[in-house]
Structure formats: structure tokens, C-alpha cells
Amino acid sequence: MDDGERVSFDLNESLKYYNDNPNSVPCTDADPELLDAESEPETLSNAQINRILEPIIDSIAVNPDAIARPSNFDSLQCLLKYFPTIPTQAIGKVLDLIASGFSAEAEIANQDIEGEEQDTLKDHRELLEMYGFLLRWAVTALESRAADKATTTAAPVGRKGKGKGKAAAASGSWDSTTHLIVSLETMCKVLKLKLIRVFVTTSERDTFVSLFTKPVYIVLESEQRAKVTNVRMHLFKVLCIAVKHHGHAFGAQTSIVQNLTYFEHLSEPMAEFLQILSEQYDYPQLVDEILRELSNKEFNSNDTRGPKSVSGFISKLSELAPRLVIKQMTLLIKLLDSESYNLRCAVIDVCGNLIVDLAKEEDERGDSNKAQMEAFFDVLEERFLDVNPYCRCKAIQVYTNKILELEKKFNKRRQKVANLAVRSLEDKSSNVRRNAIKLLTKLITAHPYNLHHGGILTLTLWKTGLQVATANLDALKPAIENPPVSQEAGNETVESNLYDEETMIEGEEGAEGGESRKSPPPPPPPEVPEVDNSDEIIRLNLTRRYYVEAVRFIEVIHEASEHVCQLLSSKNKSEVVEAMDFFKVLHTYKVEKANDGIRRMLRLIWTKGNSDEGKGIQSHLIDIYKALFFDAPHGFNANEAATYIARNMISLTQGDVTPAELTSLEQLLSRMMKEGHVSDLVIHKLWQIYGVQNRSISRKQRRGSIAVLGMLSLADPDIVVRQLETILRTGLGPLGRSDLVLARYSCAALRHISPSGRKAKDTHTAMTKLTNDHAILVRLAALVELQTESQEWFGVAEQAISAIYALSKHPDVLCTEVIRRKTKAVFSQQENSGPEPEQEPEPAPADEDVDMMDIDEAPSSPPAQTPAAIHEQEEPKKGGSSFPLSQLLFIVGHVAVKQIVHLELIELEFKRRKGEAEKNKEASPQKKGEEPDDLDLIGGTTEDDFTEAMGMIRERELLYGENSILSNFGPLCAEICANNISYKDRTLQAQSALCMAKLMCVSSEYCESNLPLLITVLEYSVDPITRSNAVIALGDMAVCFNHLIDENTDFLYRRLRDRDASVKRTCLMTLTFLILAGQVKVKGQLGEMAKCLEDSDKRIADLSKMFFSELATKDNAVYNHFVDMFSLLSAEKDLSEEAFKKIIKFLATFIEKDKHAKQLADKLAARLPRCDTERQWNDVAYALSLLPHKNEEIAKTLTTGFRVVQASA
Secondary structure, three states, X not given: OOHHXXXXXXXXXXXXHHHHOHHHOOOOOOOHHHHHOOOOHHHOOHHHHHHHHHHHHHHHHHOHHHHHOHHXXXXXXXXXXXXXXXXXHHHHHHHHHHHHHHHHHHHHHHHHHXXXXXXXXXXXXXXXXXXXXXXXXXXXXXXXXXXXXXXXXXXXOOOOOOOHHHHHHHHOOXXXXXXXXXXXXXXXXXXXXXXXXXXXXXHHHHHHHHHHHHHHHHHHOOHXXXXXXXXXXXXXXXXXXXXXHHOOHHHHHHHHHHHHHHOHHHHHHHHHHHXXXXXXXXOOHHHHHHHHHHHOOOOOOOOOHHXXXXXXXXXXXXXXXXXXXXXXXXXXXXXXXXXXXXXXXXXXXXXXXXXXXXXXHHHHHOOOOHHHHHHHHHHHXXXXXXXXXXXXXXXXXXXXXXXXXXXXXXXXXXXXXXXXXXXXXXXXXXXXXXXXXXXXXXXXXOOOOOOOHHHOOOHHHHHHHHHHHHHHHHHHOOHHHOOOOOHHHOOOOOOOOOOHHHHOOOOOOOOOOOOOOOOOOOOOOOOOOOOOHHHXXXXXXXXXXXXXXXXXXXXXXXXXXXXXXHHOOOOOHHHHHHHXXXXXXXXXXXXXXXXXXXXXXXXXXXXXXXXXXHHHHHHHHHHHHHHHHHOOOOOOOHHHHHHHHHHHHHHOOOOOOOHHHHHHHHHHHHHHHHOOOOOHHHHHHHHHHHHOOOOOOOHHHHHXXXXXXXXXXXXXXXXXXXXXHHHHHOOOOHHHHHOHXXXXXXXXXXXXXXXXXXHHHHOOOOOOOEOOOOHHHHHHHHHHOOOOOXXXXXXXXXXXXXXXXXXXXXXXXHHHHHHHHHHHHXXXXXXXXXXXXXXXXXXXXXXXOHHHHHOOOOOOOOOOOOOOOOOOOOOOOOOOOHHHHHHHXXXXXXXXXXXXXXXXXXXXXXXXXXXXXXXXXXXXXXXXXXXXXXXXXXXXXXXXHHHHHHHHHHHXXXXXXXOOHHHHHHHHHHHHHHOOOOOOOHHHHHHHHHHHHHHHOOOHHHHHHHHHHHHHHHHHOOOHHHHHHHHHHHXXXXXXXXXXXXXXXXXXXXXXXXXXXXXXXXXXXXXHHHHHOOOOXXXXXXXXXXXXXXXXXXXXXXXXXXXXXXXXXXXXXXXXXXXXXXXXXXXXXXXXHHHHHHHHHHHHOOOOOHHHHHHHHHHHHOOHHHOOOHHHHHHHHHHHHHOOOOOHHHHHXXXXXXXXXXXXX
């Protein structure tokens, strides 16, 4: 081509125009049609553009230097200006034209360069610059258009994808990725030329290379482009060649650091690029320079994006190329002093990645890097106490996800990190606690103690093994060298396991319930060789050390389990889920403490399911129990699996299970029954265990089976309905009479046939009410009248009476006959057995009955009791006449309560029928002359009239009616309670007080007349069970007859000071319910409940914390009573200063509003001048320091101190 036909192109001048404004680039020689469309480029059609491009394509195809013709070059520049608006097909053609021409020119130039044709190099340089300029413009314009397209297509989100196909078809299914990759390949091809021969100066070469690197960085700014692996690899290739061969290292360093500051998505891609550059192109220098610059970089305190992106980059780089990073650790470690927690997290992550790398290479590189590993471990352990919870979490996660995944165990460090994890369980951040639980779980699953005992972590097994190893070692060593036995080798008996029986598939227990499975006996001591003991001593030393480490580790897990057990009550769902999984793992490894957590997590079934979190916790709990107890081992057939599951379910009811845990288990099993997790075959197995007659079945198994069946019947009453004959023959037959616990569970199962209240809506059964002569009701009545001296009878009678009211059509008639027969039996027996002790003709006034304190102290009762529970006497009974009377009074009291419930159910049924009658009447109006049916007659009575009638029956008829059998027992109970000296029997006193309390819940008149006597019993009874029952009774009366109890609530609060923990706990639970339900008014007594926050009984302290947490959700309740609580606590002499501070600190956390904090601060500050003692002044000062509101005057007063204030006063 002649020089006259070539365009005059200056790269620097063109770049100047382009950088200022691409539209300002001159293109005067472009096709006239393109120049005419400059004002409206969108009017250009594909046909017009094709007519312009075809001659250019033909000419360049013949010779790439045709690009130098002014018309061709300017036409292409003009089309690049119109890139945002021209059709996509034209864009593809332009890109392909530039890339193919550039590629052809590169090949020709390469031939001339290799052939050392110096004359042509100048022409090639100009052509390369022209093509390079056009390609840079084309790629940049392509990215700009792609970004605009992504923005417009992402806008209409609300249409949910409708019309998406049509839109795609309208815009053409054109993908610019292919054209971009072709362009990048062309760049790589050009950069592989020996450009140093083409460009004389370095600046010229750098300018030419920037034509490729700048569009690459622009493309990387697009997150979508960076995610495409093929595109990303081509971008990296362009940069790698530019850095390696064309001196782009400094430019790359500047661009990478800048991009990391502004684009978060580039943190990992840039790390990947540097790895490729180092490994494939052997250029690690850039990594060193970038890390050096980043380690010295100062970030703005308001900048969060930059440190986050840099931290991600450093972490990823240490993972991909740890050997490059470790050389710069002396610089990176300075980032631990940075205020940005993201940068500190990055260093923590780097330490973990370097440990992983060094551990893998340790065998090859020997001991040279051990010191480095130790230093990195020290950093990780130090960061467990970082001020930021995210950094503490990162340190824990590094151990969990990286270090503990290695084959190398790091036993010394493992023990230390276990201790650190236990400490982190008390962290104030729930996220840290959750990760600490996860770390402990990982430590257990990856523990190194698999050589003995099958890898299980039962502490007693390992302690026994340690004793054996120590004994064997002592036998071989001379006496002078015998080491003292370590404390880890203490003797501990095998703990009876609540869930021991779950793995027992074959064999039966003994007649009395069998023995719980004990841990397998320790292996016999190995035979000691008589000669050459040195090797044996070495082996035994190692064995003993192995056992010592294992015991130490298991003891740490035991300590951790106590903390995790508390975290099951956390409000954070993820924390609770991790805690549940922790105990599941403990159970798998047979850690003794697992049972505590598995039993405690039962209460989570009551988590409110009105949110996703609540439902998630309940579902996870079911999954845990299903995995532990309902999934049979592999290889079991259906029959064996059913037997396995049945035994597991029975085991859940055995051991030291509290009534609260049994209630929670009942809810859990009924829920699992509803969800279909319990098969019919399992239920059949349970009935087999319960009803078998011809073989010896332990009492525990038989009891457990009917207990489980009763729980399952809550979800499906037909389970019991279909087996009534079995219950009649077993639980209500001779077996039940000989085993009253079995009879009690059988009655409870029968009671579930006809659920009441909310449970009735959820269950459906075809069982109809029974007549009083039905065999089941006859047997139930016989159980109530059973003559026995066993304390278990009271539980049986309670369930039997409840079952009668659930199943009978006329339970009041049947219970009246039972009471009448029992009364005759009791008093005829007393007449035959001799006279009763002399009684006073009239009950003594309550205020004179002070002799109750003279009753001998008796052993305290078990802490967990139901309201109907009775203290079991340890001394043999001196006479047999009082126990039948106790039975009679218990029957009367429970029948009275059940009769009230019965009347309420009748009232509900009436209202239901009346509502149905009104609906039917509206649906089908009565025709003239038709007789009104029963429902119409019901509809004639108003609901108020019926309710009033029910109230009159309850108030006057039950206890004062002429024909009511209960009317005879009200005076009798009061007589026995008032004359506790004459009636000294502990059981009789307890039952008479309980019966009187129940009768007081029936009638307000009877309640008012006997309330002073009940309060006297509450104050002076020596039996904690009687006091607990009186507390519960007062709580019930506060609901029934609030006007009577409102003035006597002080007597309830006094029980918070009771000497017996069970009474305090009962009182706290009762008051919690009454206050939160708004049944009683709080009159400054909350301080007594606040004292319970530091009670020695942990359950009482936990209950108190729960109460105040719930109270804080009410309208400013804690704020309103804060000053009163403070006054009471500060005046309490028995409360230590430390306990006072803990209580006030806990209560102050609920003062969140600034307005409330300010008002409290003013009220408390006013007390400072009136403080008589330094302790009072310190108490007020401490409370003021906890309030978030700060006042300069108050602060000044506090700084002067106690003595100055006192002097000024």
C-alpha cells in the first residue's frame, strides 16, 4: 500500500481523544452513510452496516494492512462509536473483523521479526498499534453494552420471569462471551511477539501493552464475567504474559491493590491470578510486592469494603500459594494490630492455612518448620481472646474446618484448644458459643484415642484402664522409682444410664427390673515378661501416657457438657441446634454426661412453633431422637427393628426421670406418632410386653410399655381403645393390684381415650361414654377403694378418678357411690379397731394453733412432687386406722376438683349445642304446627342463665347442699388440720390439708372461712410437701377468688425464704405464673424474687432468670419496680455484696430506654446524701455505674466519694 493511501495514525493522540471522550475521536474519512447517521445511530440497520463492512472484510482478508486505508479505519472507528445502539449482529461482525485482522497481522509480523526483516518493522508497529487501539475500544465498548444490558434485564423483578423467553427472542440470543474470548486469545497471540524489537523505547512498549491490560481490568470489574472460568483464565493469561515478558509488574501491582480496595468480588480472582503467575509463569516477585504494600497500607476507619476485600484476598492466597505467603508473614503479622477485624481475621485464616501446608510437608522437610508451626498455633490460641467476636469465631473455625481435618492430631495442642473451647462456651457472643460447641463436637469425632475400648469415650473405662496400666508399670519398676498415681486415676463407680437399655436386643431383665448395663470390665493385665523389661517399661510408659491424655480430654468434655446443657435454653436457634448435635455425638461415643443433655433437650418440644425458628428447633429435636432411638442398626429385619425401637422407647421412661421430663416426653412421642415415626409393629411389640402373662417380664419393662402407649394415645386414642381387654386383664387386674405403679400408668392411658379441652380438638376417636356398670369403670372404682398401706396408692387413685370422669356418662354418680362405700369401710374399721384419740369438740381458731411447731421434724421429701404427692414415712406406722381415712380424704378432694372440671365441660357442651341449634334454626326455619325438638328447647335458655346456674351449684350445692356427700367432709378436714396435736399422723395431716385446699377452690364461702387455717398450715407445717401443696392451692385460689387472696399474697412471698428448696421452687413457679398472667398485683415484693437470682439451688436461679426475662417483655415492668427491688436488696443483711452486684447487674440489662435510665439515675442519685453507711453508698454508686445514661453532676458526686458526701450532708 502506498504511503499516500495510508491513514496518518498516532497512538498517543488517538488515546488522548479516546480517554477524554470516545465520541470525540475524529473519523472524517468514514463511509458517508455512517457520517449521516451520527445524530441518530440507532436508525442504522443490519443491511446498511453489512453493505459498509463487506468491502472492508474482503480487503482485510486479502491483506491485513488494508486497515490502514483511511476509509476502512475511520468506518470501523465510527461503528465503534455507535456500539451502544447498533444491532448485535453488527457488533459481532466488527469484533470478528478486528480480531481476525489483528491475528493475521501478528502472524506476518512474527515471521518478519523472526526473519529479522528490519525494514518492515516500522509498518508492522503502526499496524499493530491501529489494530490494538481498535481492539481495546471494541472490548471496552462491548463490556459497557453488556453492563447496560444486565442492568435493564435485572430491573423487572416483580414479573417473576413471565415473558422472559419473548424478551430474549426479541433481543436475539446473542452471547458476547464467545467474541470476548476470541479477542483475548488474539491479545495473547500478539503479546507473545518479541515486542522489544518492534518498539524502540520502553514507554512505547508500555503504551502498546496497556491497550490489552486496561480492557482486561475493565472486564474483571464485572462480577458476572469474573465468575466465568473460561473468561477468567483468558484474562489471567493476558496479564501473566504482560507481567512476565513486557514489564507490566508495577502496573499490575498498582491495579490489583486498587481493585481490591473498590471491588470485593476480585479478592479471590486476584489471589488465583497471582498463584498462576507464580506457578505457571515462575514470577513470584509480584506476590511479594503486593503483600508488602498491603501490610503497610492504612485504611480509613469508615472504610469497610477495602479491608474486607483485602482480607479475602490474603486468605485465598494463603490457601492457594502458602509457600509464597509464608515468606511475608513477618510483614502480615503486623495486621493483627489493625483496628479492622477483617484484617485480623485474615491473618488468623492465613495461620491456619500455613499450618495445614506445613503439616502436610513436615515429613519431607523434617523439623525445620516446627518452630514456625508452633508460632502459628500461638497466634491462633491468642486470638481466642480477641476483642472482636468475629475474630474469636474465625480462630475457632480455623481449628474446626482446617486443622482438625488433618491426619496429624497435634495431641498437645488439641488438649489446650479443648480447654479454650470450654472457656469460649461462656462468651457473651452467641456466635462464638455456637462455634465453640461445633469445635468441641469436632474434637470428639476426630479424637485420636481409637486404639483402646473401640474409640468410645466412657470415662470410667479409661480411668480403669489407667489404673491397670499404672499398676503394671509399678510392678516392673523398682520401688524407689514408683511415681505417684495421678489424680486422673481416681475411682468412680459406673453411673447408671438412663438410656442403657436401648442397645439390648436379646435377653431379659430380672424379676425386679433387672440391672442396668454396666460398662464392660477392663481388660485383664497383660502378662509381664520376666526378662528384658526395658522394652516393656517403655511400652507401658507410652500406654499410661496415652491413658492420661485420654482421661484428661474426657474430663474436659464432661466439663463442657455442663455448659452446653445450659445453652440448650438459649434464645438463639442455631446455638440450640448445635448444642443438640453436641449431645447426639456424646451419646454416639457413650460419654456418661450425654444422658443429661438428651433428657434436658426434651423441654425444647415446648418451644413456641409460631415462628420458623420454633418449628426448626422442634423438628431438629425429633430428628435427634429419631436418630438415637428410632433408627435400628443396619441388617435388622422388621421384627428385630420393632423390638429394638420398643426397648428404646421403654428405656426413655426409666431411671431418675422427673415428672416434667415425662410430660415433655409425652408431648414428643405424641408428636412423633402424628408424624408417622412410630409403626404399628412397634405398637404391637409394646402391647406384647405389657400384656404377656405366661412369661416373666420385669416390672420396669411392663410399666414402661404402658407409659409409652399412654403417651402415644394422646395422638391416636384408638391405640388404647383397641386393647381395652388387655388393660382390663393386666393393669386393672391382679398384676395391677400387685404393682400399683403399673396400675397408675394403665389408668393414665385410659384417661387419654377421651381427651378434654384443646387436646379434644386434635384427636378423633369413636369411643363413646361408658355406663357405670361397665367392667372398666367397675375395676377403676375398685382400684380407688383398694385397701393398701402403700403410698403409691395416691397416684393410682388420682389417675383412676380422672379416668372415671373421662370415660363415664355419669361420673358424679359413680364417685358418690365410691365415697359412700369408702366412708362406711373407714369408719366401720375404726369402730372395730378401737377409739380414736380424744378430739376437741370444736376446731381451734387458726391464730391459736401454735402447737403445730411442736411436731417432730421428719426427713425432707424428694424435690420433685406433684400437688397430690404425699410424703413417704420412713418410720413404721404405729397404727393402721389413720391411713384409710387419709385415702378417703384424698378421694374426696380429688373428686371435688374433677367435679368442678366436669361442670365446666358441661357448660362448654351446652354452649356448643346451643350454637349448633341456632345455626340449624337459621338454616331450616320451623314450619307451622311442627313440634319443637330438644335443640330448640335448649336454645330457649340463655347462656348467662346456664352459667349462673353452674356457679350456684359450685358455690352452694357441692359443699353446702343437703344431698351433697361432699358437704360432710369440709368440717372434717378443718377439724383435722386445726387439731394437729390430736391427729399426729403425717400422712393424715398432709391429706387433710390437701383436701381442704381443694375444697376451698370449689366454694368462695368455704375458702373465706378456712383461709386463715390454710395460711397457718402454710406457715407452720413441718412437712415441705404440705407447704408446697398449700402454696399451689393459694395460687389456684388467686385465680378462682382473687378478691380473697389479694390481701394475703405476702404469705406466698414468704415461702421464697423457706428452708426447703422444693418449697422455694414451687413458690417461685407459682408466683411466676400468677404475676405473668396478671392474676396478682405486685406490691413491692419483686425484690424477694430477685434474691432468687443468686440462690444456691441452680434450678431456682434459672427459674428466676426466666421470670425476669419474661417480665421484661411486659410494659416497662422491670423499670417500674427497679427502685423498690433495689431498696429491698440493699437493706437485706443476709445478702452478700457480691451477690447484690450480680443481681443488680442482671436487672440493669433490662433498662434499655435512655429516658428510663435518666429517671432511674436521678432517683438513685438522690439517695447518695442520705446513705448512712459506706456499703449503702457503694450499692447506689454501683447501680448508677450500670445505667447507660451518664450525667456529669452525678459523675462528679460519685468521684467525691462517701466521706465527702457524708460531711457535706
